[in-house]
Amino acid sequence: MTKVKDTLRNILNKVELGNVTNEDIQTAQSILDSSIILSPRSELRKGKPHVRVRRRILSYQLPTSYNSQSKDFYTVQEVAERFQVSDKAVYKWIDQKKILYVRSNESSRDIRISKAQFTNPPSKESVDRMEHELFKETAQAELVRVKDLYREEE
Amino acid sequence: MNKIIIWDGCILADRFIYRNRRVREEFDRLYDMHLNGLVEFCLPKAIQTEFYGLLRSGGIAIRNEPDEPMLPRAFTHIELMKLFMMFRGIFNLEFLDSLKDLTWPIDSDKYKQTVEGILQREYGWSHKGQDVIEQYLGRSIVSLQEEATKERGRKKPLKDSDDYPVMAAAIIHNANIIVTYNLKDFIDPFGKIRVMNLESFLSPEFQDGLF
Numbered sequence: 001m002t003k004v005k006d007t008l009r010n011i012l013n014k015v016e017l018g019n020v021t022n023e024d025i026q027t028a029q030s031i032l033d034s035s036i037i038l039s040p041r042s043e044l045r046k047g048k049p050h051v052r053v054r055r056r057i058l059s060y061q062l063p064t065s066y067n068s069q070s071k072d073f074y075t076v077q078e079v080a081e082r083f084q085v086s087d088k089a090v091y092k093w094i095d096q097k098k099i100l101y102v103r104s105n106e107s108s109r110d111i112r113i114s115k116a117q118f119t120n121p122p123s124k125e126s127v128d129r130m131e132h133e134l135f136k137e138t139a140q141a142e143l144v145r146v147k148d149l150y151r152e153e154e
Numbered sequence: 155m156n157k158i159i160i161w162d163g164c165i166l167a168d169r170f171i172y173r174n175r176r177v178r179e180e181f182d183r184l185y186d187m188h189l190n191g192l193v194e195f196c197l198p199k200a201i202q203t204e205f206y207g208l209l210r211s212g213g214i215a216i217r218n219e220p221d222e223p224m225l226p227r228a229f230t231h232i233e234l235m236k237l238f239m240m241f242r243g244i245f246n247l248e249f250l251d252s253l254k255d256l257t258w259p260i261d262s263d264k265y266k267q268t269v270e271g272i273l274q275r276e277y278g279w280s281h282k283g284q285d286v287i288e289q290y291l292g293r294s295i296v297s298l299q300e301e302a303t304k305e306r307g308r309k310k311p312l313k314d315s316d317d318y319p320v321m322a323a324a325i326i327h328n329a330n331i332i333v334t335y336n337l338k339d340f341i342d343p344f345g346k347i348r349v350m351n352l353e354s355f356l357s358p359e360f361q362d363g364l365f
Contacts, residue, residue: 083187084183085365086362089362089365093192093365117190118190121186121189122240122241126240127182127240130237131237136218140224141173141214142171142172142215142224143167143213144212144226148208
């Protein structure tokens with residue numbers, strides 16, 4: 001039975017990778033035509049082997065000064081708030097290794113995201129200052145010829 | 155891989171000239187994500203040059219008091235570089251600095267010729283990037299337009315040649331999204347480049363699928 005399962009698993013892997021051959025299909029067909037009945041709860045009935053992948057743990061060692069209120073770390077929700085995206089988007093970035101994170105210990109689900117990894121854009125105040133300098137006391141600015149940029153304006 | 159997002163010059167104008175609060179917030183948010191490698195917010199040289207030329211040549215009118223007349227103002231290179239340096243993550247400072255000594259005709263739309271020359275040199279294309287677009291489409295723009303006019307209800311695509319450089323740059327940069335108000339001026343029959351206005355871009359449904 002184990003050998004049959006392994007054969008089917010191999011074939012499923014090949015299907016996933018897109019390099020399944022006619023011979024594989026025939027083998028799978030002959031197994032399925034045989035009297036082997038798979039349990040409905042079997043992973044082989046789900047179309048794709050379920051592999052439990054743990055999130056990559058980058059470090060378990062937090063600074064000794066770390067505590068859950070540390071100002072050096074964001075929560076997932078705080079990152080979502082900073083970039084105005086959903087929590088789901090933040091987890092995607094974590095999965096894509098665009099954002100590094102730490103856990104308070106190996107078994108903890110508590111994720112903390114170091115603020116040090118982020119580059120900060122210019123502050124709103126410094127942009128305001130620069131724009132004020134550029135436009136002086138300008139009350140209003142507009143394009144001289146609107147169609148220079150807004151082509152669909154008639 | 156990050157999706158490459160291009161903002162057209164008209165949205166940039168909303169941010170920097172009309173100083174629309176919402177557009178500014180959205181620009182700042184995208185810029186922050188871009189700086190941190192979470193999206194690729196791209197301003198091709200085609201857009202930077204047009205924006206620079208417009209500001210240098212007095213394409214902006216300002217007034218200091220609400221009852222004053224609007225008067226054109228040509229910004230100096232030094233003034234503009236301060237602005238671009240603030241957002242050096244997306245503006246190409248070296249390239250923009252190289253535009254300093256060019257002659258920028260004041261108070262006329264002749265600056266567009268200067269822009270056209272710069273882009274032709276930078277990208278090596280001709281006719282404002284028409285050749286790049288046609289090579290991508292595998293057909294002429296005229297034939298695409300003729301086909302569109304034959305089909306009822308379809309708008310004529312790529313109507314304005316002044317927007318060819320943005321479309322051509324989007325093709326060259328492998329952009330996924332162009333955010334613009336000039337929807338008629340862009341088309342990608344292959345569906346690789348999505349063209350949308352800012353409202354659609356900011357819709358929660360679209361934002362959810364962006365990352």
